[in-house]
Amino acid sequence: MADHTAERAVERVITLMRENLDEQLTVDDMARTAMFSKFHFSRMFQRVTGVSPGRFLSALRLEQAKRLLISTSYNVSDISLRVGYTSVGTFSSRFTRSVGLSPTTYRRQRGVTAEIRTGTPGYATGAPPATVSGIIRHAKPSPRRRLIFAGLFRDRLPEGRPVACAVLREPGPFLIEQVPAGMWYLLMHSVPKGAETARNDDLTEVATCGPIAVRPGAAVEGCDALLQPARHLDPPVLLALLDVRTAALEVALEQV
Template sequence: MTLDDLADAALVSKFYFLRVFTRVVGITPGRFLSVVRLAEAKRLLSDTGLTVVEISARVGYGSVGSFARRFTETVGMSPIQYRRFKLDTASLRDRGDVCRPDAGPQGSLLGCVSADEVSAGSLYIGVFDGPILQGRPAAWTTLVSSGPFALNRVPAGRWYVHAVARDTLGTGPGSVDGPAAGSVGPLQVASGATVRCPELTVRRPDWSRPPLLSALTFLERPSPVG
């Protein structure tokens, strides 16, 4: 689908559509479509026995190499590693999250996350380099319920903070499949500084929220392929 196709469907000019979509969603329509394609690739790797070549073609990539590189960058592991990860998530969780903050100048982030009537259990809070939850976190922590959090040893830089609920309660109007989540940013972290993060509110996913791409042991559960 082209930008012209989407704008025609919305009965507006493509320039107006691009501005409004980016303002509401936080990313361009093209970037959003790329995220949806990779999220579908994750589902196919998890729930089917299709080969990586077949999945690459099914989600619109003309080159398996390009697909594998993009998938690895955004999910944090290769397509084959992700399939194995889904089959053996329990053992990976026992070892703890493999992501560790980079060395170098570091600061701290303090904040609070709310998830009233959305989450029944624990929450994951991670620091990522963009508005989409993808790749590996620079720092992360978990909470047993909503409330204050502290992220220490955050590398100096410009970051987004994402919060995700492991279990989402029910559904709401306009909801889509996926965990409840919320994000704030960008936030600038300086060496030795403590930054107070605006309150994070975890909400049910809807059409305007890009799918989560990063493979987090906190969220993923084993699912048989076949």
């Protein structure tokens, strides 16, 4: 199957998802829209986007919930229904786990958080940490000063706690320290300083590298990445990155 044909089919499904976030879409519904069998559709979607159809849909729902919390006066229960959750408790727990703030805190703080927590619950401690390094470049020069967040995650979807991360003031060499052993994806997200968290527009750039195999105490080099405008096919960035990166940068500058 040609990549172009697969991407067009996946784009049709993502459009279906975005237009029906409050509906209980099934894989059968998505496969019919893609015009492939359910088996071939699921494999194709995973190959094109890096995540399963179900996880992509869940991410879109939480992304929309973030927008509604900031831009409307709907209560949390109403928002949970508008993005397809029948239980406000389930919605709140998933939002908190993925974004890093509860829905009410996210709204009260307008998406601002003072810190970002890293961690790898369930992984053995005591092994010497590793480092991951490379070079980050922009596909197109930007006239606006950008902050760049680089984090290591368990899979292709940037949500929850990164296992380790770094904040850059500009493109170029980077070094992420205190990296635990494991198989990680390096996910990067860049927006102009002071801009609101957005996606799929001229302000947002993303990049992915991986999976990266990290051994205890290793210095993993050559993890280069090219930041490009977010595409329709890119999974949403759920972690509240923008304000976290701004705060982290200000702390770093104070220590210089």
